[in-house]
Amino acid sequence: MDTKFDLVNIRESTDLVNILKLLGYEPLRKSGGELFYLSMLRENDSSPSFCVNEKSGLWYDHGMGKGGSVIEFAISYWSNLPFKDAINELLKLSGQLPGEPINRAQGVKQTSLLMREPSYIIREVKPLGSNTSITNYLKSRGIFEVAQGHLKELYYSIKLQDNSRREVFAAAWQNELNGWEVRSMNFKGCLDKKAMSFIAGNDSKINLFEGMMDFLSWKKLFPGEPSSALILNTLSFLNPALERAKTFAVVELFFDHDKAGRKATAEALSIIPGSTDGSGFYAGYNDFNEKLQNLLSEGKYLNSSADELRKGPVR
Structure with missing residues (x-):
């Protein structure tokens, strides 16, 4: 039975x-x-x-x-x-x-x-530069300067179990549904609705990234490239992201080198003919930002052109 x-x-x-x-x-x-x-x-x-x-x-x-x-x-x-x-x-x-x-x-x-009664209250949104902790965090990721105009300082409070409130802050960006993706040294999350983030650029080419840090790493290393960018913010948005990417003539993928990222890359390559996997640039690293941090720590970024960096991993 x-x-x-x-x-x-x-x-x-x-x-x-x-x-x-x-x-x-x-x-x-x-x-x-x-x-x-x-x-x-x-x-x-x-x-x-x-x-x-x-x-x-x-x-x-x-x-x-x-x-x-x-x-x-x-x-x-x-x-x-x-x-x-x-x-x-x-x-x-x-x-x-x-x-x-x-x-x-x-x-x-x-x-x-x-979720029906949010436990957070947004206090203030400010440009980057006034909060030393946020600035240092973004500098540690190698993307502080290029983050200007893309990220903000978000100040908000969260409700604790005793109904008191704790004031917190983080680097943040708004997704397409006006939810805030928040990041700090010890925390990553989303306030309100989860969604993708689109950065308009060239109408014929689009680059897909898992997260904003990887997009900003790409932007720092290749500042002259005009491609549009779609940041998924979570791989659960892979299917709708690919539907949008199909409208572009050229699609380049920059997903992580973990199991989920490799699976997403393989799926994207099979669904969009002519799409390419750009993650070979950071071969040996989990993601684009990890590669950028390595380049900066070894001082190689300052002495390399974009064409030289494109040739492959710098170790």
């Missing part, structure tokens, strides 16, 4: 943070009632981008642009298993027998959809 699951009970009584701990994952930091982990759903996550809200029990992976409850986590984590088997794995970890009824009076969480 097939096991029937009470998914509502499982969702309400299963602590995702505890599940992650049992799987061997610990948060690297905590901010505003949210725990940040290196993503266990993707390979080679270099900064904590998997977030769990302690109050709601909901998770969101910024690299995937995907989230949900502990049920959706189980489906994503045990993606090689059928739905029933993935839920059974979750139940075994939480100490529940598959199909065992759960006492609603014990351990029930109240899940609130925080």
Whole structure:
């Protein structure tokens, strides 16, 4: 007889943070009632981008642009298993027998959809240059000067669990739906709606980037190139990005050298005839910005022309 699951009970009584701990994952930091982990759903996550809200029990992976409850986590984590088997794995970890009824009076969480009532308030938007911490962060990435006109200093507050507010700031840019993509030394995220960012340029050529830092790295190294640019802000927008890119005669891809980036590149090359993979420029590095930082640290950028840099990795 097939096991029937009470998914509502499982969702309400299963602590995702505890599940992650049992799987061997610990948060690297905590901010505003949210725990940040290196993503266990993707390979080679270099900064904590998997977030769990302690109050709601909901998770969101910024690299995937995907989230949900502990049920959706189980489906994503045990993606090689059928739905029933993935839920059974979750139940075994939480100490529940598959199909065992759960006492609603014990351990029930109240899940609130925080997105409907934002926990942040934007205080001020300013040009770059007045905040030393933001300036130093962007200089450490090698893109402070070229970020002028693209990035802003965003000052905002976030609501804590005790309903007090913490004032924070970050480098930020608006996406096409007016959501703010925010970045700092220890945090990356999005305030409000997630969307892509388009930088208008040449009508016949477009370059695709996963993130703004990679676009700015390209712009710094090749300032004279007039190509348009589409920053996905998350690879979950790959399909709509490719639909837009099809309208351009020339398409060049600059995705990361991790598993997700390589998969996205292969998919794009198969869908858009004549598109090219430009990531060979930063072969040996995970992304464009990592290559730029290496060039700057070795002093090679200042002594190289764009044509010389195009020849390949400088090591």
